[in-house]
Amino acid sequence: MSTISGVGVSEQVRGHLYALAGAVEGLCECDLTGLPDSELTTVMQQAEKSLRQASVVGHKLIVEAVERSLPGTLGHRSVNKLLVGVLRISAADASARVTAAKSLGTWHAISGESLPADLPETAQAQRDGDIGADHCRAVRDVIRKIPHAVPASDVEAAEQILAELARAGTPEDVENAGHELLAYLNPDGDLADDRDRKRLRGIRFGRQDKNLMTPISGHLDPETRALLEPILAKWARPGMNNPDDPASPTGDAEHPNVDRDRLAAAAGRDTRTAAQRNHDAVKEALRALLGSGVLGSHRGLPATAIITMTLDQLEHATGVATTASGGILPIKDALKLAEQAHPVLVLFDHNGRPLHFGRSKRLATADQRLALIAADRGCTRPGCDAPATMTAVHHVRDWSKGGATDIRVLTLGCDACHALIHDGPGGWQTQTAPKGTEYAGRTEWIPPPHIDPEQKPRINHRHHPKELLDRARRKAQARNETDARKRRDDHQRRPPPAREDGGDSPRPSRPA
Structure with missing residues (x-):
């Protein structure tokens, strides 16, 4: 039996498991009602850190099982099936754990040498307990979308920046910042994005099921989403177009004929999910479109998207723009949309706009x-x-x-x-x-x-992913400089090599 510091590995692992089980059981039995509010949130944070670090143990176990060919030995077709059978988890959960272990775990070559993780900085952040599974998934999803034409050094730098961002932000922050990072790595969208968008676009209708419901799936390109968002923002508002409520107003929530009090009362009764409201809004919008008589002469819907971009983006036609509904679309798609319709294009240049009223007005214009x-x-x-x-x-x-x-x-x-x-x-x-x-x-x-x-x-950075990227970049650069300085200091403190004859003075340098 292999040993660590004279203690058998089995005994050591078993001892850690006993301690872990005892700690968890003790926490489960603790009466938390006496904790102050501030201390309760601290306990939440400490428990979350431990749970995040526990995921690393799961990665190690999966790596060990695969490298030992344990699934085949025990009669399972894959490590996923092994996890489902042994842990009684869902197939989706097993797949997520194996995927995480592949990119974050420490695997080994045939010689036994440890191989670097696919996402080394992300793996380290999880070992430190600073990020969880959703953070890792967000980083992995962004890295996977980087086109193959991007240099490997840029991909490594991107992963380091995202991991640094994840340490201080939420998974949604990483995801949103990832869009900005992808646009930075591929500002013109000419590496793979255009082809990928054209290839992925589409809406699929399945067969009607026994309830006569039709499943729908697919992908909308950025321009289509920008056209759809303002419609849903008004037609899918709580209380509007509710087929289960006869008193629910129909049509556009901003229409002057809509009774505000009636809408507020309907919103209070509205128990639909966001998906159901979206469905009902699209249905009512299609009904209104068919009844308008415009389909015979008008090709497409007028765009009412509010698109935000910087003057620099406009001049160079690169990067991504945002819509008032939180959508993201490439600058060139936004400009194409502006040519074909009449969106409200907002630039960061408001000279001459009436924006200051002091106390003379209460409501914003x-x-x-x-x-x-x-x-x-x-x-x-x-x-x-x-x-x-x-x-x-x-x-x-x-x-x-x-x-x-x-x-x-x-x-x-x-x-x-x-x-x-x-x-x-x-x-x-x-x-x-x-x-x-x-x-x-x-x-x-x-x-x-x-x-x-x-x-x-x-400050809320959720809608400004570039700020998160810049801050993460600075932290990553500072960390690299600190590591480099530490390596230089260690090298300088290292004693000179001994002479071959046993003396302490260094050997003379080789003549030129």
Whole structure:
């Protein structure tokens, strides 16, 4: 039996398992009702870190099982089948674990030498307990979408940046930033993206089942999504076009003939899922289209997308633009859309727009909302991913407390997040980041003490993935510089090699 420090491997592993089981059992039996709010969240974080690190043990076990050919020995056709049979998990769960082990686990060559993980920085972040399975999946999905024509060095740098970003952000942050990173690696979209989009586009209708329901699946290209999003934003609003509610308003939620009180009452009764609301909206929109009589003379729907891009992107026609609904489409597709229809194109250049009103007006204007859509892109509360179409304009300093209706002190917030701003216990506060700070002018949200005892102001980067990438890049660069400096210091501290005759002085250099 192999040993580690004189202790058998089996005994050592068994001892760790006993300790783990005892710790988990002890935590399960603990009465947590006496924990203060701030301590409860700390326990959540510590438990989550341990669970994330436990996933690494699962990777090691899968690697060991595969390299021993254990599935075949035990009569299973694959390691997936082995996991399903031994652990009684679903096939989907088994597939996810094996996929993770392939890219994050430490595998070995035939000689026994350890091979580097496919995603080494991501694997290290998981070993540190900083990221979980969803973070790893998000990184892996982005890396998999990088075209093969991109140099390997760029792919390695991208993985390091995403792993660094994952340590401080959410899986959704990694996914959103991944779009920006992919656009950076392939700004013109000429490596594989165009061909892939044309190949993947399509909508498939299956056969009607016994309930006469038709399954639908497929992929929409960015332009089609940009056309569909504004329709769903208005027609799929809670309370609208509900076939189960005779009192539900039909058509467009923004139509002047829609009774606001009636819509609010219908929204309160609406128990449909978002998918069901989308379905009902599309059905009602198709019905209205067929009844309008325009199909015979009009080819396609008019575009009403609000597209946000920078002047630099417009001039170079590269990168990606965003829509008010949170969608992403390549710049050249956005420009093509603008040629064929009439979207509202918002650029970061608002000179001459009436955006400052002081105390003379309480409600924001359409110009101010367009400017905020371009700047904020969605709800500004940290972690919220509500797009601009689901938000309202709010004063950073409440109007009732003297707040002005000026663009620099207005922000976007969804109804749920805005309700969190109050002076009572557990209330959030907002302020504008001061000049000289990294995100000057942006809206900072100050969390209540039970979330952050230090109440450090937070910025929402969910709608600005480039900011996350830049910050992760800086951290990765700093980490590399620190590692390089440490290697230089270690090399300098290393004693000179001994002379072959046993002396301490170094050997003379070889003559030129």
